[in-house]
Every structure is written in structure tokens, then in C-alpha cells.
Amino acid sequence: MRSLVDQIEAYIKEMLARSPNGLLEIQRQELAQAFACAPSQITYVLSTRFSVEQGYLVESRRGGGGFVRIVKLPLNARDSLQFLVERIVGQEVSQQIAEGLLRRLEEDQLISRRERVLLRAAIRREALPLELPARDQVRAAILRSVLLTLMVPGMAGEK
Amino acid sequence: MRSLVDQIEAYIKEMLARSPNGLLEIQRQELAQAFACAPSQITYVLSTRFSVEQGYLVESRRGGGGFVRIVKLPLNARDSLQFLVERIVGQEVSQQIAEGLLRRLEEDQLISRRERVLLRAAIRREALPLELPARDQVRAAILRSVLLTLMVPGMAGEK
């Protein structure tokens, strides 16, 4: 028999496929109940099968009315940015490298001039009151998050 | 199901939108009754969703004929940004407050929808791999930097 992870994974993908916008919002515990497993099992499925590398973005909210939102990032948008993410994930990024990356994004028209200025403000040294190497790590994490967001359906080409 | 806060928030915003002068006056208990909840729930909604950072001013009167007045203050000048910076400098900013602030910037058309989404990606919990309180402090610093950038001549109204 297929393992639980596999079943839950298949279920979520089925739901995503049916969703018109490739977006699914669901309660973790509800899903856990449906599969009669521990809620943390759902978290496990999400982290192993719906990771960034696999092209998914997962967000959530706790407390009453909480939920987990899963977004499928389209493949073509992924191709263009995937390598950038891989280059940065888990790494450190200096301000110089970061600015180069932003410039490149603008050149490739993935972000506007103004967006670049704003994002630059968010990752400049003065905006990150941390010592190295933490500063470069946080900068990497921020850029990673921004790049992922650029891959979300509807984000491309809407500058 | 959406949580009560979300419903009440939506209701108030709807009322505000209909109001000709962007002003709403209502009785706390009346609203609480309408939603069948504790009056303090209304206070909670007001403090989490209608904060100053989000561009709302809430005043009230107790006793007979008491009321709660909610006013939306438009953010159109550099002066107001200056105010926001001062409020945030050297402080900690939770993700919730930060998102409210960004929403407000968009509502007042100081940033576009897309810019908000990108900036949100830069300050969300997952993008800042730090423990509290450092995370909230870095978020404050980033927002401060972004706000200052928005104040730079030539940035306003060039979305």
C-alpha cells in the first residue's frame, strides 16, 4: 500500500489541479482528520513534497480561522528564476552581489526600476542591523523569498 | 470559515467605503450584538486591523450616547511618511503590523499592488531566519529603510 505521505500528496495535487488559480487553502487539522493522522504529518508532507525546489509556495496562519495556503508555481516562470534561487538558497549574499542580482532582474524586465529601488532599500546594509555573517544570510533569505514571489502566477509581467 | 475578526473587519471597511466622508460612527455593543460576540472582540478588531500604522484613527466616548468613531486618514504627503518612520524607528514590528502598514501604503497609492506583494515577501517570517526579538527588529529596520526611500524626491507617484 502507498504510504500516507503519498496519499496526502496525491490528494493535495488533485485539489490543486481542480482549483482554477492553482491555489488551495485548507485547514491542517481538517486534512489530518480526513487521513486520520497527526497534524504534524501534514506539515511533513508539505515540507517534503511541496517545497520550493518542487515549485510550490506554502503560507499559513495560526489561531482561530487558521489555514494553510498552497500555491503551485507554473513551470515556465520557474525556469527563468529557478537557477537564481538555487544559487542563493542557503547561501550568503553580499550587498554587492545582491545589487547585481536586482540590476539583472530589472534588465530582464522581471522588475521595474522603482521595484528595484524599493527592494534595494530592503536589503541594503543599513536596513539589516546584523553582524556578518548573519547579515548576508538574511539578505540571501529575503532575496530568495522575493524571487519565489516573482514566480507566483500573475506576478510576471504586471509591472 | 473565515474568523470573526475577518468578518467584522470586512463589515467595517464596507461601511467606511460607503460613507461619503470616510468616517464611521457606531456603538461597540451594537456591533458586538450584530455579530453575537463579546464587546471586547470589537476592541480587538479595532486594535489589530484599524491601527494607526494602517491609516486609521479610532476615537470613542463612553457613557450614554457613547460611540466608536473610525476615520481613514489618507496618506498622501511626505509628512505622513515621516510620521510612520518615527513610529517605527528603533522599534520592533510584527508581521501583522507590517502587513497592515503595507496594505495601507497600497490603499493610499504610495506603492502598487505588485510592490506590496514584493515587499511583503521581503518581510514575512519565513524570509527572516531569525529568532524573536531580532526578527521584529530587522523587520522594523527594513520598513524604515523602505519608507525613507519612498520619501526621496521623485519616488512618489511614479508607480
Next chain:
DNA sequence: ATCAACAGGTCAAAGATAGTCAAAAGGGCA
């Protein structure tokens, strides 16, 4: 002036979700 009734405010506890982490359980394979 005083007091009772009538608002709204505060704050902490309880409730409702989701996340983290590591131990236990399974499964494949040398």
C-alpha cells in the same frame, strides 16, 4: 454633589490553529 445607569477599555485566561523537533517505527538493501 452624589449616585446609578450606561457606555467603552484593559488584560489575562482559555480556545483554536499551525510549527518544531526528536524519538519511534518502517522499509529497503548490503
Next chain:
DNA sequence: TGCCCTTTTGACTATCTTTGACCTGTTGAT
């Protein structure tokens, strides 16, 4: 079998919401 990797679980933590007991300010009657 022994080892390693993946899955499953549960105790503990973090975050957000909802409620209620108690507090403070206003108004109006006496």
C-alpha cells in the same frame, strides 16, 4: 542482521482569536 533513510507520531512551542471579569469615563436624575 545491521545500517540508513523515510515516515509517523506526539510533546512542546508559537501565534492568533475569543471571551469574561473588572476598570474607567459620561451622563442624567435627585
